[in-house]
Amino acid sequence: MRIVYHLIVLYLTVHFLWYLAREKKFWKQAGIVLVLIMFLLRLFLVE
Amino acid sequence: MTGTETMSLNRFVRAALLFALTVLVCVLSGREFLSMRAADAIYPSPGLTAARALSDYFPALKGTPGDTPVYVYAGPKDGGNVLVIGGAHPNEPAGFVTAVVLAENIRAVRGKVVIVPRANASGFTHSDPQEGSPQRFPIATASGERWFRLGSRVTNPIHQWPDPTIYVTPTGQTLAGIEARNLNRAYPGKAGGNLTEKVAYGIMELIKKERIDLGIDLHESAPEYPVINAIVFHENSADLAATAQMELQAEGFEFRLEASPPNLRGLSHREWGDAAGIRAILMETPNASHGRLKGKPSIGLIIDGKDKFYEKAARLGRLFVPFGPDGIPLRDRVARHLAGLRAILAGLTELDPGKAVEVEDLPTADRVRVEGIGAFLR
Numbered sequence: 285m286r287i288v289y290h291l292i293v294l295y296l297t298v299h300f301l302w303y304l305a306r307e308k309k310f311w312k313q314a315g316i317v318l319v320l321i322m323f324l325l326r327l328f329l330v331e
Numbered sequence: 332m333t334g335t336e337t338m339s340l341n342r343f344v345r346a347a348l349l350f351a352l353t354v355l356v357c358v359l360s361g362r363e364f365l366s367m368r369a370a371d372a373i374y375p376s377p378g379l380t381a382a383r384a385l386s387d388y389f390p391a392l393k394g395t396p397g398d399t400p401v402y403v404y405a406g407p408k409d410g411g412n413v414l415v416i417g418g419a420h421p422n423e424p425a426g427f428v429t430a431v432v433l434a435e436n437i438r439a440v441r442g443k444v445v446i447v448p449r450a451n452a453s454g455f456t457h458s459d460p461q462e463g464s465p466q467r468f469p470i471a472t473a474s475g476e477r478w479f480r481l482g483s484r485v486t487n488p489i490h491q492w493p494d495p496t497i498y499v500t501p502t503g504q505t506l507a508g509i510e511a512r513n514l515n516r517a518y519p520g521k522a523g524g525n526l527t528e529k530v531a532y533g534i535m536e537l538i539k540k541e542r543i544d545l546g547i548d549l550h551e552s553a554p555e556y557p558v559i560n561a562i563v564f565h566e567n568s569a570d571l572a573a574t575a576q577m578e579l580q581a582e583g584f585e586f587r588l589e590a591s592p593p594n595l596r597g598l599s600h601r602e603w604g605d606a607a608g609i610r611a612i613l614m615e616t617p618n619a620s621h622g623r624l625k626g627k628p629s630i631g632l633i634i635d636g637k638d639k640f641y642e643k644a645a646r647l648g649r650l651f652v653p654f655g656p657d658g659i660p661l662r663d664r665v666a667r668h669l670a671g672l673r674a675i676l677a678g679l680t681e682l683d684p685g686k687a688v689e690v691e692d693l694p695t696a697d698r699v700r701v702e703g704i705g706a707f708l709r
Contacts, residue, residue: 301350304346304349304350305342305343305346307342307346308342310345313342313345313346313349314349316349317349317350317352317353320350320353321353321356321357321360324353324354324357325357325360325361325364328357328361329361329364329365330489
């Protein structure tokens with residue numbers, strides 16, 4: 285189960301990174317970063 | 332370079348800078364988050380005769396977040412065997428601090444004392460959500476400040492997830508789903524159950540293998556909760572609880588006696604008696620820091636126990652303990668637990684001399700109140 289959870293989080297994290305690079309407006313990029321922090325923490329810290 | 336290319340480059344540079352900032356925030360907050368998983372150091376007294384782990388009694392716990400240290404103090408003379416549990420609820424500091432004070436001071440003369448200071452080790456690795464509680468609190472000692480984790484009442488959801496809608500205890504009582512992570516609802520545990528039930532099962536195995544005669548579970552409760560400043564006892568320990576209460580009254584400590592309800596299952600004072608047949612007692616002291624009427628949570632509230640909202644609640648007659656401007660400091664709550672332990676051990680010696688347990692260097696309540704807890708920590 286844990287690997288499935290991590291794969292889902294990784295999939296969404298990659299999407300957020302893609303949107304971060306693609307987005308033109310600064311405030312939208314900043315908004316993406318706020319969500320990205322949670323996903324990176326989940327990806328690396330949740331056992 | 333065209334204007335569109337410059338804009339595109341700016342966008343990528345901005346994204347890279349924001350990503351670097353994200354990584355920095357993750358590293359800083361991640362370090363603090365991971366530090367919660369580090370167990371507080373405990374320095375057992377020279378009276379320690381064996382340092383074990385709960386997994387030595389129930390090997391399925393080995394390598395899991397439920398494994399926890401067990402300290403054994405065996406005396407040279409034969410007597411009874413007593414188990415003292417702290418940290419079944421890691422948001423009740425007087426319970427686990429008292430167990431640490433015991434572990435760092437006592438020497439058994441007769442019988443055996445087994446101490447589990449961090450019974451729900453997983454509960455110490457996180458904080459209760461949406462409470463804003465401090466992660467740690469300090470106690471000043473001769474060798475500097477010792478910091479203790481303030482954990483959660485229940486097992487970390489990272490270690491046991493998801494909660495069921497309704498939790499059915501190992502003895503068949505239905506409770507709210509979150510209680511599936513409450514160690515003091517999980518007794519007598521299940522060998523193949525969830526992590527919390529495995530920890531409870533491990534403690535039952537310890538009780539069997541160490542031939543425990545009396546179990547004492549150290550807790551705290553909110554000042555608005557009626558079971559407070561109390562000795563909760565299994566019916567097989569009514570005489571012991573009453574004897575201890577009389578001794579405590581003679582010393583100036585008011586303790587309520589609360590009989591363990593036979594239909595309230597899963598608690599230590601019920602299942603230790605029913606399933607293991609040992610005498611079982613639970614003690615409660617008043618802790619404003621986990622009550623519902625408190626103001627801002629802070630380290631001061633844990634240590635000094637002062638809170639103006641509880642003062643007002645006391646004036647309005649809403650509390651079950653006196654609560655004045657001086658609050659109820661941790662020092663007094665630990666002193667109360669120590670006085671209770673001393674009275675219970677004296678009562679056991681009086682009622683059942685063959686099961687007597689005598690210890691030396693058990694700090695007295697008066698000394699803890701005057702000199703502070705730190706004077707009895709290494």
